[in-house]
Every structure is written in structure tokens, then in C-alpha cells.
Amino acid sequence: MEAIRNPMRTPGRAAAEALDSGQLDVAVVGAGFAGLAAARALEAAGASTVVLEARDRVGGRVLNAPIGDGEVVEAGGQWIGPTQDRVAALAGELGVETFPTHTEGSNLLRLDGRLRRYRGTIPRLAPPVLIDVARGLRKLNRLAEQIDPEAPWLARDAARLDSTSLGDWVERTMWTRTAKRLLRIATRTTFGAEPEELSMLHVAFYLRSAGSFEMLTDVEGGAQQDRLVGGSQEIVLRIAEQLGDRVRLDAPVSSIATDPSGLAIRAGNTEIRARRAIVTVPPPIRSRIEFAPELPAIHRQLAQRMPMGWLVKATAVYPEPFWRDDGLSGEALNDDGPVTITFDNSPPSGVPGALVGFVGGSDARSFARLGKSERRRAVLGSFQSLFGPRALAAEQYLERDWADEGWSGGGPVANFPTGGWTAAGPALREPVGLVHWAGTETATRWSGYIDGAISSGERAAGEVLAAL
Numbered sequence: 001m002e003a004i005r006n007p008m009r010t011p012g013r014a015a016a017e018a019l020d021s022g023q024l025d026v027a028v029v030g031a032g033f034a035g036l037a038a039a040r041a042l043e044a045a046g047a048s049t050v051v052l053e054a055r056d057r058v059g060g061r062v063l064n065a066p067i068g069d070g071e072v073v074e075a076g077g078q079w080i081g082p083t084q085d086r087v088a089a090l091a092g093e094l095g096v097e098t099f100p101t102h103t104e105g106s107n108l109l110r111l112d113g114r115l116r117r118y119r120g121t122i123p124r125l126a127p128p129v130l131i132d133v134a135r136g137l138r139k140l141n142r143l144a145e146q147i148d149p150e151a152p153w154l155a156r157d158a159a160r161l162d163s164t165s166l167g168d169w170v171e172r173t174m175w176t177r178t179a180k181r182l183l184r185i186a187t188r189t190t191f192g193a194e195p196e197e198l199s200m201l202h203v204a205f206y207l208r209s210a211g212s213f214e215m216l217t218d219v220e221g222g223a224q225q226d227r228l229v230g231g232s233q234e235i236v237l238r239i240a241e242q243l244g245d246r247v248r249l250d251a252p253v254s255s256i257a258t259d260p261s262g263l264a265i266r267a268g269n270t271e272i273r274a275r276r277a278i279v280t281v282p283p284p285i286r287s288r289i290e291f292a293p294e295l296p297a298i299h300r301q302l303a304q305r306m307p308m309g310w311l312v313k314a315t316a317v318y319p320e321p322f323w324r325d326d327g328l329s330g331e332a333l334n335d336d337g338p339v340t341i342t343f344d345n346s347p348p349s350g351v352p353g354a355l356v357g358f359v360g361g362s363d364a365r366s367f368a369r370l371g372k373s374e375r376r377r378a379v380l381g382s383f384q385s386l387f388g389p390r391a392l393a394a395e396q397y398l399e400r401d402w403a404d405e406g407w408s409g410g411g412p413v414a415n416f417p418t419g420g421w422t423a424a425g426p427a428l429r430e431p432v433g434l435v436h437w438a439g440t441e442t443a444t445r446w447s448g449y450i451d452g453a454i455s456s457g458e459r460a461a462g463e464v465l466a467a468l
């Protein structure tokens with residue numbers, strides 16, 4: 001395993017020979033889950049492949065962060081859940097085990113400065129609020145059922161839904177202030193965006209691709225149900241190890257030119273020739289690559305019409321998960337930021353204790369303007385308001401602002417604001433000549449998630465193999 005722990009910065013002999021002789025079948029751009037799943041499928045089918053990764057590491061929006069004694073927490077994507085079949089299968093094939101997210105104990109809700117305990121996903125609230133929440137979610141799920149995730153722009157109501165924001169819809173549909181605030185909290189972490197920034201057609205598509213609102217937000221039975229032993233990056237590290245020198249780090253692709261004999265791809269100082277390319281970078285990051293000839297207008301529009309969300313993930317590490325002694329699960333919703341959602345993110349053994357918190361949407365924008373120590377103070381202050389003064393005594397504090405990462409542009413995912421799906425949605429997956437597209441945003445199941453990234457890579461690999 002040592003080889004993958006040390007990034008491979010130079011190509012090995014086999015890859016170098018293939019590159020020099022111009023014999024490559026496929027160049028995959030990006031070594032996140034999508035790119036590595038694509039390369040794995042291509043190699044298994046006998047296609048010669050190289051994966052070109054801009055960063056000095058694999059994983060993209062997934063990254064393990066060591067917290068000592070061989071334990072890790074995740075700085076990016078981490079949870080998996082039921083119906084996420086591709087990630088479950090891949091973890092199984094690679095021998096990466098799962099364990100359940102810690103849920104024992106009561107959850108917390110902090111609203112208007114008042115702290116209450118509850119169990120399950122929906123807090124115990126006044127009956128009008130509960131009715132409002134239930135009715136709102138039922139309506140959202142019903143809208144989602146109308147959407148064909150392969151072509152949301154063809155939905156009967158597509159034009160109307162795409163001209164309305166989730167914020168407008170909430171104002172018109174929900175009537176209690178508390179229900180509206182709970183939905184905003186969920187939106188900030190799920191999309192890294194405010195409800196006003198999201199097209200209703202996009203929200204309906206996103207719910208449909210996951211199954212329902214509850215599938216997105218639940219722990220047990222939903223997207224936060226399970227974690228991966230050794231951290232989520234373990235899967236990509238193992239794939240990269242299998243691919244060996246076919247993965248090239250520090251290789252940012254700056255141009256892809258089509259000529260009569262195939263593709264010329266510039267990555268750093270090297271030019272690579274390939275018969276096909278699979279570009280797996282997030283849609284807005286596609287514009288960092290110069291295409292010759294230029295991409296069709298709809299593809300260039302896509303890159304401008306699908307901004308990344310803004311999400312910061314912060315972890316505080318303690319000698320032990322002290323909140324468990326107080327009968328708390330570590331899961332909390334908080335209407336007073338910067339941290340609006342927390343979870344117990346301790347390793348399987350429970351030692352050390354780790355609390356993870358999310359700062360998303362407009363909170364993330366103002367948070368990013370604070371200095372380093374102010375941010376730490378603000379996050380620990382949020383934890384203290386939920387879990388008491390012991391939360392201030394963190395042994396370690398880790399934080400990642402995904403909007404600060406040039407090769408991601410933000411997180412957790414790129415979203416369509418109003419008008420986006422109907423203007424540019426078809427360009428998400430439609431190949432352009434010899435160039436194919438993957439990445440979680442192009443997925444039709446679990447779009448935005450690790451599972452969607454994997455299926456998108458496998459789908460693009462299938463397209464390329466059929467074409468070759």
C-alpha cells in the first residue's frame with residue numbers, strides 16, 4: 001500500500017511508452033471517484049488509459065484528514081446510504097468496510113436560542129409547524145416524481161419549474177417561519193446554497209435522483225447512514241494503487257484539441273495523444289480547459305450557468321466523544337450559524353471523539369471573510385451552544401473551505417439556478433466529437449454524491465468502449 005500513500009508524480013515506464021508512442025485509447029481528465037471509476041472500467045475492458053489529475057493527490061472532492069494514531073476524518077464527501085449500489089459494490093470489491101454513523105442518543109435542535117432534544121429526522125415541534133413540514137415535503141416529493149432524471153427539461157412543467165426558485169416556492173407554499181427555516185438549514189448543507197439560488201426544476205431533479213427529500217437528509221435509511229472504515233478516500237486510493245503509473249498527478253489539463261488523427265491533450269508540460277477523452281471535472285471547471293475547435297454554444301453556456309455551491313466542513317477532535325455521556329447522538333440542527341448541522345464523526349472505535357459541522361450558503365460566504373482564529377472560535381462557539389462548554393476544549397481543529405479549492409470551485413456540488421436546466425441541461429452528458437463527459441453532476445441516480453460520480457464514470461467508459 002505504500003506506493004499510493006506517496007503520490008506518483010512521474011509516469012512509470014509502461015505509461016510513458018504508451019504516451020510516447022501515441023497509442024493511448026483514452027485520456028481521463030480528473031482522478032476523483034468519476035475519473036478513477038471510468039479508468040478502472042476501461043482498463044478492465046483492455047483499453048489503454050491514462051488519468052490526468054491537476055492536484056498532487058487523487059480523490060477530488062473526497063479527502064482523508066489524519067487525526068493521529070492512524071485514525072482519519074473526512075474533509076470532503078464521506079457518507080454512503082441505502083440504494084447507493086455502485087459505491088457499496090466498489091467498496092465491497094476493494095475490501096473497504098462500512099460502519100454505521102453514530103446515532104445513539106438524542107438529537108438537538110437549537111431554534112431562537114432555545115435548545116430541545118428529539119429523536120429521528122424531524123424534531124418535536126408545534127403541531128402547525130409539523131403539519132407544514134410534512135405537507136411541504138410531500139409536495140416536494142410529488143414534484144420530484146414527475147421528473148425523468150435522464151431529461152428533466154422535458155418534464156411537463158419544466159419551463160414553469162425552471163423559472164421558479166426554491167425560495168419563491170417555499171414562500172408561496174409553506175406558511176410557518178420555523179418550517180421555512182428548517183428547510184433553509186437543510187438546503188445550505190445539501191446544496192451549499194440558499195433556497196433563492198436554486199431552480200425548482202433542479203431541486204425536483206435532485207430529489208428524484210436520490211429518491212426523495214428524506215433519502216437526502218436522513219441518517220438511518222438515508223444518505224448519511226454509513227461511513228467507510230479508513231475514510232472515504234480509501235476507495236480511490238486503492239483504485240489508484242491498482243492503476244499504478246496510469247494515474248498522473250500534477251497534470252492539469254489546459255487544452256484538448258481535435259485533429260484528423262484524434263485528440264491532442266496538453267497536461268502541464270506534456271502532450272498526450274488519445275483516441276477519446278473523458279472529462280470528469282465539475283461542470284463550471286470545464287471552462288478552465290481550452291477546447292479546439294471551441295465547444296458548441298450550449299456547452300459553453302453550461303459552464304457559466306451551473307455554479308458550485310459554497311460549503312465549509314469543520315471538525316473538532318476531543319479526547320473522547322463527551323456528548324455521548326450526556327445522552328446525545330452528536331447530531332444537531334442550529335438556526336444560528338455559522339454551523340447549522342453537526343454529526344458525531346468519531347472513528348469506529350469512538351476514540352478520539354470528533355464532531356463535524358457544516359457552514360454552507362450565505363453563512364459560508366461571511367465565514368470566509370473571517371481570519372483563521374476567528375473561524376475556529378466561531379465554529380467551536382456553535383458547538384458550545386449545542387453541546388456545552390466542553391466543546392471549547394478541542395485538541396484539534398480541522399477545516400476546509402471547498403470554495404477555496406481552485407480545482408473544485410466549491411462544494412458539495414454544482415447547482416442550476418433558475419433557467420439553467422432548460423438552457424443548458426442537455427449539455428451535461430452529450431459527447432462533443434471525441435470528448436465524453438462524466439462527474440457526479442452528470443449522473444441520473446444520486447447526482448451530487450459519490451455514488452453518482454462512480455456511475456457517471458462507468459457510464460462514460462461504456463460510451464467510449466462502444467465507440468472504440
Ligand SMILES: Cc1cc2nc3c(=O)[nH]c(=O)nc-3n(C[C@H](O)[C@H](O)[C@H](O)COP(=O)(O)OP(=O)(O)OC[C@H]3O[C@@H](n4cnc5c(N)ncnc54)[C@H](O)[C@@H]3O)c2cc1C
Pocket residue numbers: 029030031032033034035052053054055058059060061062075076077078079080251252253254280281282285288289311312313402407408410411412413438439440441448449450451453
Ligand atoms: C464538504 C463536502 C461534503 C460532501 N459530503 C458527501 C457525502 O457525505 N456523501 C457523498 O456521497 N457525497 C458527498 N459530497 C459530494 C462528493 O464528494 C462528490 O459528489 C464526489 O466526490 C464527486 O466526484 P467527481 O469525481 O464527480 O468530481 P471531483 O471529486 O471533483 O473530481 C474531479 C477531479 O478533476 C480534477 N480536475 C479539475 N480540473 C482539472 C484539469 N483541468 N485537469 C486535470 N484534473 C482536473 C480535480 O482536481 C478533481 O480531482 C461532499 C462534497 C463536499 C465538498
